[in-house]
Amino acid sequence: MTAPPQGVTTELAKERSRAAAERTLTSWIQSSLTLMGFGLALASTIDAWNRHFPGSVAPAYAKLAPYVALMAIGVGLFLLTLAIVGHVGRTKNLEGKEFSANALYAMAIGGIIVFGIFAAFAVVVQAH
């Protein structure tokens, strides 16, 4: 159920709140992109370097790089998922709809846990 229009100043304030929510999610996108970008750049660069110039990357770094990259991408995805849930909650509340983020948070965290279990399983399978 959508709330009926109120005074002009209230409606304008709602629009500002929406813009603020938009900027908040944009900031989270930037932070997550930095984290995921670091992970991707590390993985791609070390992989390309190692394939084309074998032996030029120290074995310890070559072994550690994918784990660091996966961790950075995983943290970026986790933070972005939580930011999406928060954004949906804020915009629904602005529209005057009753919204509880608990169900969405539970779904998001459940999805991340399933994704983590899948990733851990893949690491174990590949390692053997």
Next chain:
Amino acid sequence: MESSATNVQAELAKERNRAAAERTLMAWIRTCLSLISFGFGIDSIVRAIQERSQAGIDTTRFSAVLGLALVGLGTYAMIVSASEHAKELRYITRPEGYVYRQRRSLALTVAVCLVCIGVLAFVAILFRWL
């Protein structure tokens, strides 16, 4: 007297909205710049390494697809955010009263696309490296 004060308040609120819309567009410019430059950068770095190497292994496909996806997402977000900004400015300055409109969130669309790209990258790295 009261209606004049209300009018001034509404006009000042409109000015705050215009400033907020401007800040939102600037936030989008920064985000799109990050998306485009990162997408372009990762592809260029991997291509540069490929060109200088002696080995004939092609590792550029993954980074090219990833780079293209990020550049595409950044360009789409920039076009839509600029268009939404222009619409918002027109809506604020119209003579009729202002009513808050429910609409699709661009940030939500971009965030969901980025999650999909991130999951694909995670899976690709997982199966290629480990």
